[in-house]
Amino acid sequence: MTERKPALRLENIVKTFPGVRALNGVSFEVMPGEVHALLGENGAGKSTLMKVLGGVHQPDEGQIYIEESPAVMTNPLEAKSKGVVFIHQELSLAEEMTAAENIYLGELPRKRFGRVDWPRLRADAGGILDRLNCGFGPDQVVGELSIAKQQMVEIARALTVDAKAVIFDEPTASLTDAEKEVLFDIIRDLRAQGVGIVYISHRMEEIFRISDRISVLRDGTYRGTLTTRETDEEAVTKLMIGRSLDLSRHVSEGELGEVALEVQGLSCGNLYEDVSFKVHAGEVVGFYGLVGAGRTEIAETLFGLRSPSAGRILLKGEPARIHSPVEAIAHGISLVPESRKEQGLVLGMNCRDNMTLPQVDDLTAGPFVSEGAEIAVFDQYRDRLQIKTPSWRQQVKNLSGGNQQKIVIGKWLSMRPDVLIVDEPTRGVDVGSKSEIHNLIRELAGQGYAVIVISSEMPEVLHVSDRVVAMYHGRITRTFSAGEVNEDNLVQAISGLGTEPVA
Structure with a gap:
């Protein structure tokens, strides 16, 4: 039996920038039909390694092999021509152009005298979109698509060549749970076709769900490769950051302070209705629910970005009218927004x-x-x-x-502030920094802040919260103490099952 050759192999890659060695003899490979996860903290060298592979950076030492043939990548187009394709977290689409034009941008099929062969373009792009079950056609204007469907156009670009390896960089950062399932189906199809997949993500549950092997970088150095089904999150985390993390539930200690924030019967159109809750000084209250449950919209109302249609807000027992962020700040409310790049920085x-x-x-x-x-x-x-x-x-x-x-x-x-609202505190953050931010949230509560944490990650909400507020379709269904909440009853509550009066 002939031994399989790696679809892609990097051997002893070294890359130095002024004052720092970003990669120090890193080796990595992905086999045909394999999903190989590449993990590491921010700054570990993952991005630099992929930029070397994509021709953005030239290595100081080391060699790239495509199916065991030495390859030199001088730019991303050359990498693509050799079968190495990147699906970036930050989309790079021309939104005013059609899906077909984006898919073949830079390599449009031509007739005589350089004219674009539009029928062939539509037919070729339509075939790829059908293969991906995208649900839209080649003439669809990209700017009118959702982020998830725009990402499908990005993936379709990858399939215009005979891809040997496809690199996915944080592909689910902007996707809903349903959209993630579509993406995972596409990855499984690519794997079945013998394409090697490199999957970069901070989300451990995804890594353990879809990968075959996991390689870890730390401080620009290769730290090892693990078989996914033979390891666990603790072992991978320790390899990434050099220590184990405390993943236990938070247990409240001591007495809470006065009620810093109280919301009574708050409503905002059809976004949420009759919402009531309290947050004490020294307490972390977690909000958990499916996309569209109304969590972020409540935070935006408290910060003066939305106007409530009913209800009232009390701060330290006194009614407060908040019509703008300036007024929210003056009342002692701060909001760390959901998207730091677009809204926070x-x-x-x-x-x-x-x-x-x-x-x-x-x-x-x-x-x-x-x-x-x-x-x-x-x-x-x-x-x-x-x-x-x-x-x-x-x-x-x-x-x-x-x-x-x-x-x-x-x-x-x-x-x-007296009240700190943190929306998706660790989105796109590596596991080591995630632990630091969790510890920081608990420290802030210990210093007397009233903290609201909104998160789409159940382990995060369970880990940091003194109480958990479950939401479903714009309403609070239950409020749990840290001692009574578990994954089962929280899932029931955010699905609209087994509701009880709010505590």
Whole structure:
């Protein structure tokens, strides 16, 4: 029997940038028909390794092999021509163009005299879209599609060549649960066709569901490869960060403070209705529910981004009218939004300016902003939150996901709120930074903050919360104490089953 050759192999890759060795002799391979997960904390070297593979960076040492033939990648188009295709987390589509035009962008079929062969373009693109069961045709304008369907166009691009290996980089970051299932079906189809899949994700449940093997990078160094069915999350995490994580449930200690926030009968059109709950000083209340349950919309109302149609908000027992974020901040409410890149940061600004943006007016000296005061604020929260950055001058777009999230949290903590709302606190964050953020949330509660955590990850909600509020179709169905909540009764509650009066 002939021994199978890897679809893709990287051997002893070294890449150095000024002042840092990003990759130190890294080797990695993916076999035909295999899903090989590549894991590591932000900054571990995953992105650099993939950029070397894609021709964005040239390695200082080492060799790339495609089906055991040496290959040199000078740019992404050359990588694609050799059968290595990337599906990036950040979509790169021309939204005003059709799906067919996007799929074959840069390589449109031509007739004589360079004219585009439109019938062939539609037929070829339509065949690929049918293969992916996309549910839309080649003439569909991409800008009119959902994010999930736009990602299908991105995947369709990959199938215009005889792909040897397809690299998926955080492919489910913007997908609903139903859309994830479609993606996983596509990955299974590609695997069945003998394509090697490299899957990069921070979501352990996905890794253990779809991968065959797991390779780990740490600090630019290859740390090992594990067979998925023979390992567990604890072993993988320890390989990634060099230590075990505390995944136990939080147990409340001591007495809670006064009621910092009370919501009575709050409604907002058809988004949510008759919502009532309390949050005490020193308490973390987790909100959990399916997409569309109304969790984020409640947070946006509390922060003045939406106007309620009924109900009232009380802060420390006093009614509060909140019509804008400025008024919310004045009342002591801060919101760490769901999407840090789109809603929480100015990516082209440096760390200091992002941190102090909401309080520029308070940091002025005469007509000018006091640079010394800004730096003092940044230094305080950099140390408090253990933000890893060379200096305040670093642009936030160059930070890891975990450190970007800490910048957003630091920005709102510097406003000294009484109530801190954190929406999806660890989305797109590696497992080590995720643990740090969980610990930070618990520390903030210990310091007397009233904290609301909204998360789509059940383990996260169960881990950090003193109480868990379950929502279904815009209504609170149950409120659980940490001692009574478990996965079964929480799933029932967010599915509209077994509801009880809210505590």
